[in-house]
Amino acid sequence: MKKxxxxxxxxxxxxxxxxxxxxxxxxxxxxxxxxxMTQKMTIEAEDAQFDQVVKEAVAxxxxxxxDCEVVVK
Amino acid sequence: MTKRQKKNLYRILIAAxxxxxxxxxxxxxxxxxxxxLIPYLVVGGDILKKAVQGIGNGQLMDENFLMAVATVxxxxxxxxxxxxxxxxxxxxxxxFQSYAVGKSRQSISALMDxxxxxxxxxxxxxxxxxxxxxxxxxxxxxxxxPGEKVPLDGQILEGDSFLDxxxxxxxxxxxxxxxxxxxxxxxxxxxxxxRVRTTKEFGxxxxxxxxxxxxxxxxxxxxxxxxxxxxxxxxxxxxxIGALVLAILPPLVLGGGFGTWIFRALTFLVISCPCALVIxxxxxxxxxxxxxxxxxxxxxxxxYLEALASTGVVVxxxxxxxxxGVFQVSRVxxxxxxxxxxxxxxxxxxxxxxxxxxxxLRSAAKKNLDKSRVSEVQELAGRGVKxxxxxxxxxxxxxxxxxxxxxQVTPCEECQGGTVVHVAVxxxxxxxxxxxxxxxPGAKEAIAGLKAAGVKKTVMLTGDAKDxxxxxxxxxxxxxxxxxxxxxxxVEWVEKLLEQxxxxxxxxxxxxxxxxxxxxxxxxLGIAMGALGSDAAIEAADVVLMDDDPAKIALAMRISRKCxxxxxxxxxFALAVKAACLILGAIGIANMWAAIFxxxxxxxxxxxNATRMLSKKV
Numbered sequence: 045m046k047k048x049x050x051x052x053x054x055x056x057x058x059x060x061x062x063x064x065x066x067x068x069x070x071x072x073x074x075x076x077x078x079x080x081m082t083q084k085m086t087i088e089a090e091d092a093q094f095d096q097v098v099k100e101a102v103a104x105x106x107x108x109x110x111d112c113e114v115v116v117k
Numbered sequence: 118m119t120k121r122q123k124k125n126l127y128r129i130l131i132a133a134x135x136x137x138x139x140x141x142x143x144x145x146x147x148x149x150x151x152x153x154l155i156p157y158l159v160v161g162g163d164i165l166k167k168a169v170q171g172i173g174n175g176q177l178m179d180e181n182f183l184m185a186v187a188t189v190x191x192x193x194x195x196x197x198x199x200x201x202x203x204x205x206x207x208x209x210x211x212x213f214q215s216y217a218v219g220k221s222r223q224s225i226s227a228l229m230d231x232x233x234x235x236x237x238x239x240x241x242x243x244x245x246x247x248x249x250x251x252x253x254x255x256x257x258x259x260x261x262x263p264g265e266k267v268p269l270d271g272q273i274l275e276g277d278s279f280l281d282x283x284x285x286x287x288x289x290x291x292x293x294x295x296x297x298x299x300x301x302x303x304x305x306x307x308x309x310x311x312r313v314r315t316t317k318e319f320g321x322x323x324x325x326x327x328x329x330x331x332x333x334x335x336x337x338x339x340x341x342x343x344x345x346x347x348x349x350x351x352x353x354x355x356x357x358i359g360a361l362v363l364a365i366l367p368p369l370v371l372g373g374g375f376g377t378w379i380f381r382a383l384t385f386l387v388i389s390c391p392c393a394l395v396i397x398x399x400x401x402x403x404x405x406x407x408x409x410x411x412x413x414x415x416x417x418x419x420x421y422l423e424a425l426a427s428t429g430v431v432v433x434x435x436x437x438x439x440x441x442g443v444f445q446v447s448r449v450x451x452x453x454x455x456x457x458x459x460x461x462x463x464x465x466x467x468x469x470x471x472x473x474x475x476x477x478l479r480s481a482a483k484k485n486l487d488k489s490r491v492s493e494v495q496e497l498a499g500r501g502v503k504x505x506x507x508x509x510x511x512x513x514x515x516x517x518x519x520x521x522x523x524x525q526v527t528p529c530e531e532c533q534g535g536t537v538v539h540v541a542v543x544x545x546x547x548x549x550x551x552x553x554x555x556x557x558p559g560a561k562e563a564i565a566g567l568k569a570a571g572v573k574k575t576v577m578l579t580g581d582a583k584d585x586x587x588x589x590x591x592x593x594x595x596x597x598x599x600x601x602x603x604x605x606x607x608v609e610w611v612e613k614l615l616e617q618x619x620x621x622x623x624x625x626x627x628x629x630x631x632x633x634x635x636x637x638x639x640x641x642l643g644i645a646m647g648a649l650g651s652d653a654a655i656e657a658a659d660v661v662l663m664d665d666d667p668a669k670i671a672l673a674m675r676i677s678r679k680c681x682x683x684x685x686x687x688x689x690f691a692l693a694v695k696a697a698c699l700i701l702g703a704i705g706i707a708n709m710w711a712a713i714f715x716x717x718x719x720x721x722x723x724x725x726n727a728t729r730m731l732s733k734k735v
Contacts, residue, residue: 053121055215056180057396061346077336080396081222081403086336107174110167111121 046088047098050115051105054083059109066104072097085114118216125212132160132205136198153197161188161204178353180390187386191709194380203387203709210717217724218396221404224731231284231303231324233268237261239312250302251319261311267304270322271313273297278309285327286663287413303327326655330417334406337418341684342398349391356389356699363703377705384702387712388695397687397723404730405680411731413663414673421659424642425677429622430614431572431670434607434636435579435586437629438646439593439667440554444473446481447555448532451548459548461486463540466504466511469494474536477552501538512541519546535585553585559668561593566671570678573622576614578607578636607636615641627670629654644670680730687723694719 054060060080067076067085072093078085085105089097102114118126135156144152158165161184168185176182184207191200236250239258250268253259258274261267267280279291282304291307294300300313302324319325364382368375402419409416416422436442451459464482467475468491479486494504500521501514512522519526519539524546526539535553539546564575576597579586586600599610615624626633626640629647634657637643645658647665655661662669698715701707707715 053119055211056392057218057399058180058346058349058392061349061395062176062179065350077338079336079399081399083222084336108176108179110170 045091045094046086047094048084048086049098051078051083051085052113052115054078054080054109054112056109059112062108063105063112066108067101070097070100070104073101076101119219122212122216125208128160129205129208129212132156132201135159136201136205140198150192150195150197153192153201157188157192157201157204160201160208161185164204164207165189178357180392183353183357183386183389187383187709190379190383190386194376196380199709203713206710206713206717207387210713210720213717214392214396214720214724217721218400221400221724221728224728231266232328233266233302233324236268237265250322253315253319255315255318257315259313259315261300261306261313263306263308263310265306267300267302267306267313268324269302269313269315269319270300270317271315272299274312274314276309276311278311279307281305281307282663285323285413287411287669288664288666327415330415330655330661331406331410334416334418337420338399339402339419339423339684341423341688342402342419345395345398345688349395352394353389353391356385359699360385360389380708381702381705384707384709384712385699387709387716388698388702390716393716393720393723394688394691394695396720397691397727398684400724401680401684401687401727401730404727405676405683408680408730408732409673409676412669412672412676414669414676415655415661415663416673416677417659417661421642422677422680424623425625425660425674426681427621427623428625428642428674429571429573430576430618430624431567431574432576432578432611432614432624432626432640433595434626434628434633435577435581435589436554437665438627439560439577440556440589442554442629444477444536444552445555446477446550447535447553448551449548450529450532450550453545453547454542457482459540460550462506462511462542462547463513463538463550465491465506466494466502466513466540469504470496470502474538474552478538478550509543513538515539554581554589556589556592557665557667559666563667563671564593564595566668567674570671570674572674574618576610578602578610580604604632604635607633608639611636611639615639625660627667629665633657644673646670676730683726683729687726690726691719691723 057080060078064076064078067073067087072089073087075088076086087097087101098116102116105112105114139152142152164181165185167181171179171182188200188204191203233250235247236253237245237260238248238253239260240246245260253269259269273294273296275296277295280294280300281291283289285303302322360382363385364379368378402422405422406416433439449456449460460482464478465486467478468486468488490507492505494502496502497514497518500518501512503512512518516526516539519541522541522544524541526546529549532549532551535551537549537551539549541547567575575595577586577590577595578599580602581600583600586598590598602610611626618624623641625642625644626636627644627646628637634653637645637657642660643658644660644662645654646662660673694715698707698712702712
């Protein structure tokens with residue numbers, strides 16, 4: 045499954061790159077991109093693990109940039 | 118400005134006022150330090166907090182931490198105003214970055230925003246309801262008023278109007294649309310009221326496809342962007358280690374106080390923040406993709422824009438790409454009669470035929486043809502027709518037909534590369550008419566434009582006969598032509614050309630997206646043209662030209678080269694300024710102020726440079 049999330053208050057391009065690296069390292073993530081320009085994050089992971097992966101990804105992003113909020117619908 | 122940006126602005130202003138006031142307070146020593154702590158905490162409190170959080174989260178090298186160490190260090194060394202000022206300017210820079218980048222991001226996004234907001238759905242009783250385009254089922258009737266965007270693809274039931282397709286194609290001349298015509302979502306209805314039966318759901322419509330493509334384009338990152346993020350990953354730690362060395366080694370070796378050297382090391386920490394470097398690259402590519410899309414060129418990713426810039430070989434499909442794919446009368450050579458007379462004669466004789474050749478004769482004759490002038494029509498399969506026109510026997514067809522009539526015809530030198538219709542009237546040879554596929558206007562200039570943009574080799578692949586293909590190639594000035602190919606042969610040829618080309622060059626294939634999906638995906642870069650409304654082409658290609666103007670290929674190349682230039686400028690400029698600051702900082706010429714100004718300055722210039730991509734001039 046592949047899903048895109050909106051990022052609010054992502055103010056720094058380097059943080060975006062760091063988030064991308066951090067999310068890619070989460071077990072179960074096939075691919076992830078964080079686009080600073082569109083302020084969006086795309087995560088590709090197995091369906092079964094997806095919710096867990098998203099939770100971990102949100103936590104990982106918070107660690108990198110506490111100000112930035114991931115909108116999980 | 119967002120709420121957060123406003124809040125930061127107020128904090129900066131308050132701190133700045135406090136700084137000015139403190140400048141006139143005659144206090145020294147610790148008391149002064151304590152007073153300066155007030156503006157410092159006002160402007161930099163959140164940075165300190167985030168730095169502490171960062172350590173807890175294992176983010177040792179983030180900007181907050183670096184800035185905190187640098188400014189706290191300055192305060193401890195007794196450089197109070199310096200410490201506060203650096204924090205102040207860092208925040209100004211951050212604010213500006215967030216504002217400027219946000220603004221340019223918005224303006225680029227606005228450029229690509231072709232999403233229709235609503236649709237006027239016609240209900241059974243004839244009344245209109247304004248609904249979300251996503252809620253309109255296939256086959257319903259919608260009404261599009263003048264000035265509104267076409268919300269969904271469909272077919273016009275009623276009405277006459279001009280459609281502005283510029284948001285999709287970059288073409289400013291409006292298209293005429295009337296009952297029976299297909300309309301494509303994203304166009305703007307300019308003049309008349311249209312009633313349209315929808316043929317697609319919103320998710321499947323052209324505008325949704327394009328939006329999806331554009332949204333995802335920045336997810337495919339260019340090599341240059343990956344390079345700079347990798348670079349940033351070791352740049353920051355390296356500079357920090359450099360700072361540590363600078364703080365410890367020189368005072369031990371050269372003797373003297375630690376103070377100056379620690380101060381210089383703190384300057385290093387300020388310079389080590391990588392954001393100005395990292396931001397300029399995606400912004401430039403994003404601008405490039407935005408600038409291209411306003412010209413009707415959709416690029417599916419920054420990586421493709423990058424590849425386009427290093428394209429050395431361009432392979433073309435012939436029909437529909439370089440030629441119009443419609444047959445037209447291109448030459449009339451009468452042996453007797455005037456040109457129009459010969460044409461009219463042939464058109465009348467063929468007036469009952471539905472063969473494409475007959476149709477092009479009829480459309481070339483232009484006049485209303487009175488079919489009652491024609492009688493005793495005989496269609497001769499594989500040869501042509503015989504008929505009585507105004508009572509005179511007329512024969513129109515190929516050489517074989519002329520031979521059967523016992524007429525000697527010498528093949529015409531000029532009339533090659535198409536189908537020749539010979540005409541005999543009253544048993545006497547009257548002349549011939551050449552019907553051929555027409556080279557698109559501007560195709561020759563487009564090829565020349567590609568050469569000027571740096572393309573080394575242009576190749577045409579076609580299924581057509583050799584003489585036709587050679588003639589077109591010569592006319593357009595192509596370097597290579599391979600004719601009489603089956604679709605599978607085209608893939609083979611592209612593979613051969615891929616092997617032949619130098620490694621640093623990319624091969625682009627340009628097709629119309631019909632039947633050439635395998636070739637489009639096999640080439641380094643697949644360019645589909647005339648893709649407006651063709652889903653298959655939008656899927657298969659990497660670069661999509663919304664209309665079928667061959668000049669757009671050269672334009673796309675120029676845009677990509679300009680983008681690459683800007684990216685290179687930004688990389689070199691940012692690196693050079695950082696390097697200069699490091700050197701000047703190490704020998705004590707540049708202090709923290711200079712370092713922070715350099716950082717903000719580089720970022721501003723990089724952002725401004727990237728926004729050049731939005732101008733229409735290439």
